[in-house]
Amino acid sequence: MPKQRILPHIILGIIATSEAEVTGKQITDYVQREIGEYWQVAHSQVYPELKRMTEDGWIVCHPVPNNEKEKQYGITELGLEMLENWLSEPNHELPLQKDIFTLKLFFIKDKDDQRIPKLIHAQIDLLNKHLEHLEQRKNNLFASPEDMLNRYGHYLILTRAIARNRDQIKWLKQTLKMK
Amino acid sequence: MPKQRILPHIILGIIATSEAEVTGKQITDYVQREIGEYWQVAHSQVYPELKRMTEDGWIVCHPVPNNEKEKQYGITELGLEMLENWLSEPNHELPLQKDIFTLKLFFIKDKDDQRIPKLIHAQIDLLNKHLEHLEQRKNNLFASPEDMLNRYGHYLILTRAIARNRDQIKWLKQTLKMK
DNA sequence: TTGGGCATGTAAGATGTTACATGATTAT
DNA sequence: ATAATCATGTAACATCTTACATGCCCAA
Known part of the structure; x- marks a missing residue:
């Protein structure tokens, strides 16, 4: 069984629980501000991951109106399903620390x-x-x-x-x- | 300033505080058993690191008598110095968790x-x-x-x-x- | 209108993980 | 003698880090 990738599920969780669609920058900031205590991520991981998740159909990408630079992401049915499955499955690994x-x-x-x-x-x-x-x-x-x-x-x-x-x-x- | 590498210092610490010289296997087991709570390592990281540290003159390598397979490592003056410097320097990073x-x-x-x-x-x-x-x-x-x-x-x-x-x-x- | 900041993105290198390979030792 | 186990090691791949690159947006 291949090891579960965590980052995409975190991204799903953030998109799913936010009111509106969100940008890559917003996702990065959110992880660092709100869950940095339990997971760490750099923006250079987030953008490729968003691309990959879009290709896999977990999320959808929309251009921001009146803004050529930013993109917003929303979750798909498939993405929601992946998230729910992940949340339902108790994990079998201890928290890891680097101290x-x-x-x-x-x-x-x-x-x-x-x-x-x-x-x-x-x-x-x-x-x-x-x-x-x-x-x-x-x-x-x-x-x-x-x-x-x-x-x-x-x-x-x-x-x-x-x-x-x-x-x-x-x-x-x-x-x-x-x- | 390049980021401090941790693993070699852990290895130095283990070699320095053990009574006799130690093997790669012993080092791996020791990390996992005694400090796995605060750092994680696989044996496939340890062996290349030992090779590198030997080349850099931090440690020395001796064959185990009556044993073709195993090698024992001891610390050098330089290695001791690196270890002491590392221990003396307060670190400026919070412990990181993946939970x-x-x-x-x-x-x-x-x-x-x-x-x-x-x-x-x-x-x-x-x-x-x-x-x-x-x-x-x-x-x-x-x-x-x-x-x-x-x-x-x-x-x-x-x-x-x-x-x-x-x-x-x-x-x-x-x-x-x-x- | 131009310059600085900002969001997005890429690239290269370091580190970590998993699986496999090899040969020596040990147990049967 | 043969098989199983074990320590060492390698290889391929995934992830993470750091630095750099690009072009848009906004403010002076």
């Missing part, structure tokens, strides 16, 4: 190594900046209670991301104190 | 969608199996208190991984109940 900070910590054997506090402080700074971004998203997107009901999945994973980041910062500070 | 389960949750808008419980149960099963593996590692590696002091970084990240996995399972169960 360079933790690797460095791992390879330092001595509890009192001078480099540990420096590494940890840098990481705390990074996480604080990221946390700020996440909290802004939550304030912007979920101002009223019904927003939560209308985008339940989004709400779930955003609150979860915030909790995990806070937790990680807390752990780092605590680890610092243990010196 | 398909969370993506699927994200794209389901309806709080009462029938597919959510199925997805969550499958994920809980996965995480439970993984947690078991992590707990076994902790029992095997850190039976006595001095083990903790001798491999402080390893201890830190293993306990942290266990805590995070438990936490995730707890959150999933709680989310299930909220239906």
Whole structure:
């Protein structure tokens, strides 16, 4: 069984759940802003993927009126079906992480190594900046209670991301104190 | 500035902290068993990397006595220096995750969608199996208190991984109940 | 009307994955 | 002796990253 490609399904999900048709730029920005915590993508992946998905009949492409530059994409029946199938199928892989900070910590054997506090402080700074971004998203997107009901999945994973980041910062500070 | 390559530094770290010289197979297994939570690698990446690092003078290669098949690698002065420099430099990138389960949750808008419980149960099963593996590692590696002091970084990240996995399972169960 | 920014796109190289190949060791 | 397993390695392919290219749009 060939490995499932994820990016096209993400694109389907974004197109399907947006009110109007969307452009490649909008899709790229959306992934980076809203689900960058769980998947990463560059615009140079998105455009070829859109082309391919159009050829496969998962989506349709329309020129933007009064605009030669941009194109908008909508989902087809087939695309909707692919998306629904994908969402229905529980996945059997653990989340994968690439975490360079933790690797460095791992390879330092001595509890009192001078480099540990420096590494940890840098990481705390990074996480604080990221946390700020996440909290802004939550304030912007979920101002009223019904927003939560209308985008339940989004709400779930955003609150979860915030909790995990806070937790990680807390752990780092605590680890610092243990010196 | 070209992007830092991670794999060679992981290999340096493993060779440097092991008692004796190690083989490619041992390195691959070690990464998958001990730091698979934070980095992933296939053996088909390791062997070419070892060749390259040997050519660059970061490590040295010795045939295993009475064994035509296996080779052992040790670290050079240069390699040690590269490793120390890498460990000393705080990194400026957030940990990256690829988490398909969370993506699927994200794209389901309806709080009462029938597919959510199925997805969550499958994920809980996965995480439970993984947690078991992590707990076994902790029992095997850190039976006595001095083990903790001798491999402080390893201890830190293993306990942290266990805590995070438990936490995730707890959150999933709680989310299930909220239906 | 022209210059800068922007959305789209391409290209090249690096990295990661899967499958297969080879020969040595081990078990039967 | 033969078969199965294992460590090493290669090959083909997919994906990701970075840089560059193109031409439209808008504002000065």
